[in-house]
Amino acid sequence: MNNRLRVLRAERGWSQAELGGQLGVSRQAVNAIETGKYDPSLPLAFKLARLFGLAIEDIFHDDQ
Amino acid sequence: MTTSDQLSGEARLKQREQRIWAIKGSLFVVGMVTGGIVGYLVADSGFSADARWPASLAVGLVVTYLAAIGIGSWLLRELCDEVERQLQYKATTTAGLFYIIAYPVWFVLWKGGLLPEPSHWQLFLGFYAALLASYLFYRYR
Numbered sequence: 001m002n003n004r005l006r007v008l009r010a011e012r013g014w015s016q017a018e019l020g021g022q023l024g025v026s027r028q029a030v031n032a033i034e035t036g037k038y039d040p041s042l043p044l045a046f047k048l049a050r051l052f053g054l055a056i057e058d059i060f061h062d063d064q
Numbered sequence: 065m066t067t068s069d070q071l072s073g074e075a076r077l078k079q080r081e082q083r084i085w086a087i088k089g090s091l092f093v094v095g096m097v098t099g100g101i102v103g104y105l106v107a108d109s110g111f112s113a114d115a116r117w118p119a120s121l122a123v124g125l126v127v128t129y130l131a132a133i134g135i136g137s138w139l140l141r142e143l144c145d146e147v148e149r150q151l152q153y154k155a156t157t158t159a160g161l162f163y164i165i166a167y168p169v170w171f172v173l174w175k176g177g178l179l180p181e182p183s184h185w186q187l188f189l190g191f192y193a194a195l196l197a198s199y200l201f202y203r204y205r
Contacts, residue, residue, distance in 0.1 A: 032147050
């Protein structure tokens with residue numbers, strides 16, 4: 001699954017640690033999501049969407 | 065007093081990491097103290113394969129071990145995020161797979177006279193080696 005997380009984070013000038021702290025996850029977790037190594041759970045995806053004020057599908061999209 | 069909600073994300077993350085390291089540090093101290101006590105009590109012959117340990121020492125070690133594992137896991141579970149949890153699940157599954165393959169194979173080869181009797185120490189250490197190797201693999205691949 002691809003995502004725009006790195007771009008959205010950069011637009012707000014947040015570090016991975018800042019985003020991780022706001023989400024309640026580690027910096028490594030943010031990195032794993034950004035690089036596509038880990039697909040977040042639905043609760044975490046909703047949390048991300050709320051934080052950025054977007055819909056989940058505006059952040060994540062599948063490869064097909 | 066500053067509440068967690070008033071802190072920046074980075075400060076909250078730092079606070080969380082400090083808690084995690086405090087728990088890990090406490091478990092390390094418990095392990096060192098316990099190991100020191102065991103070493104002091106049975107240093108003369110307690111580490112030979114045939115040596116018996118006092119029952120009170122054995123019970124004390126089991127209680128300490130179960131308390132440390134139980135309380136430590138519960139506290140860390142509260143602070144652990146879903147990525148870390150998935151890493152732990154994968155590593156534990158790989159290590160379990162190592163054990164359920166290694167033990168029967170070794171047992172059967174021992175029965176066939178091809179290997180010495182299975183060593184619980186080596187199986188235990190092998191389990192931990194598989195746990196560590198698979199954790200590092202999934203984390204840094």
